[in-house]
Amino acid sequence: MTQDELKALVAQAAIEHVVPGALVGVGTGSTVNHFIDALAKIKDRIAGAVSSSVQSTERLRRHGIPVVEAAALDKPLPVYVDGADEIDHHGYMIKGGGAALTREKIVADLAERFVCIADESKLVDTLGRFPLPVEVITMAAPQIARRFEAMGATATLRLGVTTDNGHPILDVRGLKIADPLALETEINQWPGVVTVGIFARHKASLCLLGTAGGVRTLRF
Numbered sequence: 001m002t003q004d005e006l007k008a009l010v011a012q013a014a015i016e017h018v019v020p021g022a023l024v025g026v027g028t029g030s031t032v033n034h035f036i037d038a039l040a041k042i043k044d045r046i047a048g049a050v051s052s053s054v055q056s057t058e059r060l061r062r063h064g065i066p067v068v069e070a071a072a073l074d075k076p077l078p079v080y081v082d083g084a085d086e087i088d089h090h091g092y093m094i095k096g097g098g099a100a101l102t103r104e105k106i107v108a109d110l111a112e113r114f115v116c117i118a119d120e121s122k123l124v125d126t127l128g129r130f131p132l133p134v135e136v137i138t139m140a141a142p143q144i145a146r147r148f149e150a151m152g153a154t155a156t157l158r159l160g161v162t163t164d165n166g167h168p169i170l171d172v173r174g175l176k177i178a179d180p181l182a183l184e185t186e187i188n189q190w191p192g193v194v195t196v197g198i199f200a201r202h203k204a205s206l207c208l209l210g211t212a213g214g215v216r217t218l219r220f
């Protein structure tokens, strides 16, 4: 199976975790695009979606799926479905390859469960091979980059990219993230950091992993 077929497989499997009659939180990316397409087939059985990006909102609306603003929620979402750039054996993730990390973390925070959908290439022992995305306030970018350099890493601005919130992204290479919770907490303290792409406080509840042998479910 190709990587894209594996993504479609796990996206379809995630439909079983959607709660009938409720809103569903929807992430961003190529795997989530398959999920949105699968969701369209059961759109009459859900109340609608809360989206994590302009890109996903547009795709949801094209399918006629109602999109509800996150700020309008008065109770938790039962489930949030999203992809990952890396996921480890504890459910900790790196996200933000598609620059949607801030809204993804906000919608994940509104949900009771995070269902991660990913092909098996995303499963790692230690996070950090994928460059860590960090959304920053522009005037703080050089100082934040220096802090990463002091850790032995290299931070570069993602060229030509601003997020849906109008901020740049630093991609950080050379980190070996042995303690994702501690590093997320540390980076969150730095002035000018909007969101760091470590999802440890908002880790996956389960991961539907696409493998050559079918869908493997990892529970955390």
Ligand code: 5RP
Residues within 6 Å of the ligand: 027, 028, 029, 030, 031, 032, 082, 083, 084, 085, 094, 095, 096, 097, 098, 099, 100, 101, 104
């Ligand atoms: C976007 C993300 C995505 O979930 C992540 O980049 C995975 O994307 P894909 O499903 O295209 O591999 O965090 O900000």
